[in-house]
Amino acid sequence: MVFNSPTLSYSLLAPILIILGGALIGVLIEAFVGKARRPIVQLSVALASLVLALIQVIRIRELSSTTAAMGSVVIDGPGLLFQGAILIIAIISIFLIADQDNFTSSAAALPGSDEERQATQSGTVLTEIYPLTLFAVAGMLLFPVSSDLITLFVALEVLSLPLYLMAGLSRHRRLASQEAALKYFLLGAFSSAFFLFGAAYLYGYAGTVSFAGIHAAVVGGTGNDVILLLGIAFVSIGLLFKVGAVPFHAWSPDVYQGAPTPITGFMAAATKVAAFGAMLRIFYTVLAEAQWQWRPFFMVIAIITMIFGSLVAISQRDVKRMLAYSSIAHAGFLLTGVIALNKAGFEASIYYLFAYGVATVGAFGIVTLVRDSSGEVSDLNRWAGLGKRSPWVASAFAFFLLAFAGIPLTSGFIGKFAIFSAAYESGATAVVIVGVLSSAIAAFFYIRVIVLMFFTDATEDGTSVVIPSILTRLTIFISLAVTVALGVFPAPLLDFIKPLAIFIR
Amino acid sequence: MTSSLIVYLIAIPLFSSAILLLAGRKANKWGHLLGTLASASSFGVGAYLFTQMLAQPVEERAMTQKLFTWINVGSFNVDASLLLDQLSICFVLLITGVGTLIHIYSISYMSHDLDRRRFFAYLNLFIAAMLLLVLGDSYLNLYVGWEGVGLASYLLIGFWNQKPTYATAAKKAFVMNRVGDLGLSLAIMIAFASMGTVSFAGIEEAAPKTSTTTLTAIGIMLLIAAAGKSAQFPLQAWLGDAMAGPTPVSALIHAATMVTAGVYLITRSNFIFDAAPTAQLLVVIVGAITLLFGAVIGTAKDDIKKALAASTMSQIGYMTLAAGLGPVGYAFAIMHLLTHGFFKAGMFLGAGSVMHGMNDEVNMRKYGALRKFMPITFITFGLGYLAIIGVPPFAGFYSKDMIIETALNAGGIKGILLGSAALFGAGLTAFYMTRVMILTFTGTKRWDDDAHPHESPILMWLPMAILAIGSVVSGFLFTRGDALVHWLEPVVAAHEHGEHSELLPPIVVSGIALTIVLIGISIAVMMYVRRPVENVAPENVSALTKIVRQDLLQDAANEAIFMRPGQALTKTLIAVDEKVIDGAVHGVGAMAIGSGAGLRKTQTGYVRSYSALILVGAAAIVLGIWVITQ
């Protein structure tokens, strides 16, 4: 027996490796660097790894369209686009995360205990969040470029596990935060089990875990269709859970609300990119030929997701929950991109993901700013009159909402248009019509928030907008700028996506 | 070119009006003078043009002046173009002539009114619009004047609109006129759709080639228009209320000129009505009904102006009747129109003079014995009275007699009915006008205590005197050698005498008419000279009298048929709009909110129910797969 040493193609894997390296360094910093200097060092390391990884992604875009790690990872245009998007979102999120007011000073201490108070008073800050973020980012980077079921599963867990922990680290309302972590973890693990079970069936159907092999088996069509279908179904459940599609959405409002807001923003944006990246790869390449088996299901799911998300969001009184339901609705819109199953749909999905991700981080960034003495205020009623007190913050938030609503001259509109036209082109007329109608419903609650901020007089409680730190300001500003730019001049990004958006497998 | 002067007829009063309106209070000092001057100048131009026309041979008398292309869209081509022919010059002279006299009268009559300048502005505006009405060479141009006079009438009726009833009267006049305008609009539309033109000349040319049905439709629409403007049945109800305006207005607009526009319209449209017998029949029916209707109402009015208004309605009924008789009647309609213009305007001014002396009291029951205090008014009013009841040789005799005669000769049962109506109307006219004379000028004083009747100043009585002269001589002049009939022949098409067999010889007709008039006078004398007149209207009267006092229930009918159902409809629709249409809109919103709130309950907060949801979802998919693969 001869063992060939595996060819890993390090340069292609470099973005992931850099992030993992950064994460490990972060762990070491936790161990060896003094408390006082930790925050700045951690932030620098995290930021540096993210930027380096992004640079590497850009550098290797010419070398793309090949596989690495013996075919377990595929580095192609779409993969790099997803990685780039995730890294950009991570970079702007890390500024938010750096605003330590949002995190508990001592995760291990009991909520409300002396220990917690002392930690807070002593100015201890939670710096573990940086390595955790980097681990999650590494998983996310790997997820959409995985090229076999093992890698996919590992990546899924690598991105999920840190997020479960991060969800529980909120400084305020810690019980809720811990509850969010528990729910996220239990349900996430539950869905992972489904995913894994489905993966087993796919393997059983194709006799191989590599995507290329599964694809070949699907094209050949010799295997047992029931096994294939079960495999597709259960893998899909795992993925649909991650993107928050109905009926696998139930975790997201609770987790979005309970998690520290910067994490919510990061999770909402980056996880969606990663999960949809993987989903697009699987359904556009591996299972494209089995579309008669899965497309009808996806259409139904897309339709109920869009309607459910939009309708339930209307009656929300908490801004983070409202955004969570809005993100469910957006998952539905994005699913129409998956259903489209054509190149236009693919490009549109990438554009949509990027635009939505950036706007989401920006929006949650603004949520972190609205506070009273006991911390963040996410009760919408207390956002009343924000436009009067802080016109700029309110305007920026309104603009993000308009982008979510898909009003022209925002990035959201171009995304929606692109994704719906692609879906229509593929013949999914019903889905498009439902999409358009639920956009109308969705507009209702976005506008309600705008009304609240601008046209309702403030209650006299102490809700105020804190002066944002320079980093938060940067996050919001970048998000805003990108949202505007993508709305008015989407051509550069679209043109950039177009040649790259070709899966090699 | 003399034709280039036509526009000045209109332009002068129009500009004067604009100046007066724009200048505001600054013009208070000289506003009335400018207004009068403008009207007089217009009369001067008209007179000059008239002499120019006389100098031309008959066939070249009509002249047009094209100003500019007004509306030109596709085949719809309307020029702003003026037509001065034998018919319109009659009106031009009447309007500017009587108009100028009334301007002069108003200088004095309105001298105490703070807004006299504005009054003259409106009068000038009216003159301009009325001239446009009669000078326009197409129905659309006419329409502009048509509504223009309606506007002026509205403004003048409501001149003292601080009094709510007056404001209401103005609105009522405008709205009812608009009903007529609806007819005119539709007539124009039908004409354009079927003949491709809206000019008089174009339609005259196309009419013979057009189906009778179409022409009848146009005719009926024009009749509605005429009825609205000329207070003919069933659109007559506004005229009585229109007396809310200052008396000179009643004289000029609601007696001499504007209200006769309907007669002008029918006469001008002779080429349509002559080819549409049904429409023509309707015209005479409307005329006949109105002449009786007005006369009946006139018998019970105590308000001097309303009595005169009812009389006006009735007299225009005569004109309409005549116009409806076709070529034989047009000239007489116009003749009566002109003579009526003199005597009725004169009487209205007389009434104004009386009111002027009586602290603006209009109730004749509070007059009496004014003959001695207002001799000139009495004489001028009396001459008008003699003219209207048709005593020879006063103007009304000639014109009305001709109409009665022509009506009787209309042939068959129709002729007899119409003739009888006209004769009966003459009797009623004699009755109510005598009643007016008696109540106002003779008998005992029934004045209020603070009344100090006196003769009006010269600026007021001079116009009355001139109009009185007109009432005396105009009929005679018009009929010398059938002057007016021949003059109008080129416009309204000649008619041959003896076309119809005469039912009765003219002299007999005149005899009957005079007899009936005498009967009317006698009854009035018996009722109001022999018996004392109370200064409040007696209450113990017959039901018929009560109904007549209520204008034959015209307002009640309008209210019952249009106003109240209209108000109910409005209320209903407002409710429908709020509850049903907007309700549906809000309902959709509420439904979204409601279903959102309902679906929200699925989010229980229990991990186990979430995982159950996932499990159910998975089970559903598996079930789906099972269904598919079976």
Next chain:
Amino acid sequence: MNSANYLYLSALLFTIGAVGVVIRRNAIVVFMCIELMLNAANLSFVTFSRMNGNLEGQVVAFFTMVVAACEVVVGLAIIVTIYRSRRSASVDDANLLKR
């Protein structure tokens, strides 16, 4: 013995695990049910591996075990924290976030 029977067993175990997640209240037990589901998947992998005649499925099973171990670390950390805060490990008590 027909290897398909292993698949049925695996499906049965998976179902038991899934139902257990839904009906059990104690977070630890719920978590163990999830582990059961993962192992059911593992069983499927191994069975398919045998049916397909290659080793990939068995390799996956090892990966799964490692991943499951990681999950235990994270999961227990979270559950213990909750327990400390609430003095209860019942998932039904964690019900602050809803609607």
Next chain:
Amino acid sequence: MTINWISLTALLPLIGAVLLATLPKGAELRAKQFAFGATLVTAASAIAMAVQFQRDNTDLQFVEVRSWIPSFGINYAVGIDGIALVLILMSVILAPIVILAGWNEAQGGRWSVKTFYILILVLETMMIGVFSATDVFLFYVIFEAMLVPVYFLIGGYGTGERSAAAVKFLLYSLFGGLLMLASIIALYVMSGDQGGHTFDLAKLAKLEMSSTTQNFLFLGFFIAFAIKAPLWPFHTWLPDAAQSATSGTSVLLLGVLDKVGTFGMIRYCLTLFPEASKTFTPVIIVLAVISIIYGAILAIGQKDLKRLIAFTSISHFGFITMGIFAMTSQSQSGATLYMFNHGFSTAALFIVGGWMIARRGSSTISEFGGLQRVTPVMAWCFFLAGMSSLALPGLSSFVSEFLVLVGTYTRYPVAAIIATVGIILAALYILIPVQRALHGPTTPGNENLPDLNLREKIAIAPVLAAIIALGFYPAPLLNVINPAAIHVNSQLGFTDPVPTVEGK
């Protein structure tokens, strides 16, 4: 060097808005003056463009095409025909008048005076853009984006239930817009199947599609426009919006923005879906006639002055829609002229009505009384505006209303006859408020109202002058409109019904 006149004109107010934003906070007066100046310059630019317009040329003029989003075949493409030119002129003339007339109306707003004028200027840019866009996507973008400034203008500077009204307006319009978006997507996809993705209006007009498809897509566009216009039964947002908005906003909303609906019907419904337009014409004519009568009757019953004006507009939009779909030369030209004239007469009504309301502090008609004695000039202006609204012959609105009616009659006589009843109702809905507010004795609370000042006189004078002048001499407008209107009909294959007898 050629100047891109449309872009220049559209850009001027936007530049103004940007510069305005840099003004210091307190400088209210300067903000007003600056905004007024910016709109004047814009108007001058538009007039300069109009002067160069070749009126007999039915092609689009001042065409400018730039690639915007090439991957979707989207261009920044603008160009105007006579119809668009007239509407642009109306918009740019009304803008400075609105600013001058409502000199102080931004004061009561939630935000600064400066913001008000920035919104107005941004809106003006969009107004020019929406009428000149020849790329369907560009049109849609502006069509929807316009909602935002109006929304803030109503909600931020209005009165009463302003935020509810603003939301209703926005949601209603958005809903319509999304239906249109669905249709646009379908068009886009079809263009991809038939020779490459494009949004070019001319190319989309040549698409082949089944009549079912055409009908559905037509409805998507039409309902959006019917909401905008607004046509019965999609009208209920308008009275609320008009009641709450400042009068200046109402002028822009009813006078200009709602015209986008009727303009869209001509430019998009008729051009893109000729067959479907014909199919739906009977239904639309019926809706239009209902709007005419319904709007008028509801106007009669209104107690609030602004709501009343809004309902009169619903009636007027019925006329416009009827004219468009009757598809005769007269009705089509008349409809466009009507749009222009309605802009001015509604502007006059809202502006003067706004002054009355501002002085009295109430918009309830019964609160007024006897204003003619107290404020004669203002009363006269209101009266004249009202006369224009009821289409008094001699005023500009008569020409357009009559053209619509006469043109409709030649093809749909019954509709025209019923619509003509509207002129009676018009007399009622104008004269009733005139009587209540202006006539009668001066009621308490109205004795000391000041009459118009010089600024207000200057603001209203051009509007009233235009109403009168164009009534007597509409040729300058008709000469521009006619070729375009007839071109629209001929593209649809419609020729005017021939009179049974040829007169002349």
